[in-house]
Amino acid sequence: METAVVLGAGVVLGLAAARLTGWTRRLMERPSAWLSSGLHVVLAVLGGLVAGRAADDLAELVAYAVLALGCALLVVVDLAEHRLPDAVVGRLYLGVFAALAAAAVVQGDGGRLVRALVAAASLGAVYLVLGLLRPDQLGLGDVKLSGVLGGVLGWLGWSQLTAGALLAFVVGSGVALVLVLLGTHRRAGFAFGPCMVLGALGGALWGPALVGLAP
Secondary structure, eight states: OOHHHHHHHHHHHHHHHHHHHHHHHHHHHOHOOOOOOTTTHHHHHHHHHHHHHHOHHHHHHHHHHHHHHHHHHHHHHHHSSOOOOOOHHHHHHHHHHHHHHHOOOOHHHHHHHHHHHHHHHHHHHHHHHHHOTTTTEEEEEEEEHHHHHHHHHHHHHHHHHHHHHHHHHHHHHHHHHHHHHHHHHHHHOSSSSHHHHHHHHHHHHHHHHOOOOOO
């Protein structure tokens, strides 16, 4: 999209994240320095810029922007409390998939929407199995978030889905290694949601180069 649209998306998402600070604070169980730092606003601005660059039309822009805004809030909450509130994740499902459905109509490509739904169900099922096997490492919030991330990655292509899913665990392994070296892993654990978001971003940007599957 045009530079003005890209910059506008960044500004709008930053303002939206700032406006949602109070609501996000009410979702949290205790005051958080992560939220007070304004990290969610910075992440929302960056997410808006990426969304503006990646979108081919307005409907796609809405889908990516909703995801970026929701993930900015979720990252901060997960870093602070190691949980992903349903109030945010549930709204992501409604907003993202409604916008993707509109994009499928605009583009005349229902196959992309079907692929997104299959990808969402598939990645969600994988996370559910992993969560049941290792509930100490993956929570139900991670399972729920995986579906919407998988849906957007599947909309983009199978390469993006595959790379995004794998990169989440690569990032998570790196974080775990650092925490082990620092001697804090066993005591505090770590939030996996941000790893999922980073993995999805990497898959969306570099999936075809990393995996090379057909769309």
